[in-house]
Amino acid sequence: MAMAVAKRAVEVLIDEKMTENSAAMGDYLLPKLQAIESPIIKGARGRGLFNAIELHQGLAVDNFDLCKVMFKNGLITKDVKGNAIKLTPALNTPKSEIDEALEIIEKSIKELEIVNEQLTK
Numbered sequence: 525m526a527m528a529v530a531k532r533a534v535e536v537l538i539d540e541k542m543t544e545n546s547a548a549m550g551d552y553l554l555p556k557l558q559a560i561e562s563p564i565i566k567g568a569r570g571r572g573l574f575n576a577i578e579l580h581q582g583l584a585v586d587n588f589d590l591c592k593v594m595f596k597n598g599l600i601t602k603d604v605k606g607n608a609i610k611l612t613p614a615l616n617t618p619k620s621e622i623d624e625a626l627e628i629i630e631k632s633i634k635e636l637e638i639v640n641e642q643l644t645k
Contacts, residue, residue: 542615546572549613553622557611562633564640566607573615577629578608584643585636593635599628 537543550572557568557575564585566578579587587603594601594609601609613625 537615540616543572545617546615549573549617549619549622550575552619553611553626556626557629560630560633562637564637565633570611573611573613573617575611576604576608577611578606581607583640585640589639590632590636593632593639594628597628597632597635599625599632 550570553573554568554570554575557570557577560568560577564579564583566580568575568577570576577590579585579590587607587609591601591603591609601611604610611625611629613621
């Protein structure tokens with residue numbers, strides 16, 4: 525039974541071209557993440573739809589704070605070791621949802637910049 529489930533899962537990945545979509549949407553997403561200019565963001569990295577945004581060390585805010593702001597704005601992310609957050613949308617995520625996520629990410633970063641400024645005054 526487990527082999528049948530695994531076989532069907534692989535068939536779905538292939539039939540629905542999920543790996544191709546992941547590569548294409550990742551090629552679209554990563555440059556946009558890397559283009560975000562912010563005093564709190566160190567950079568972005570990733571492959572396919574598995575991406576991370578890294579914050580600078582020594583800020584008054586951290587990666588968990590960014591996750592909380594993004595969650596409040598409608599995007600679920602995960603903080604990871606090294607002051608980064610990971611973005612792992614589904615392999616079949618369409619471009620429209622990537623664009624919506626990018627808007628939330630940029631809005632959230634701007635909000636966190638303001639909090640960081642207020643805490644460092």
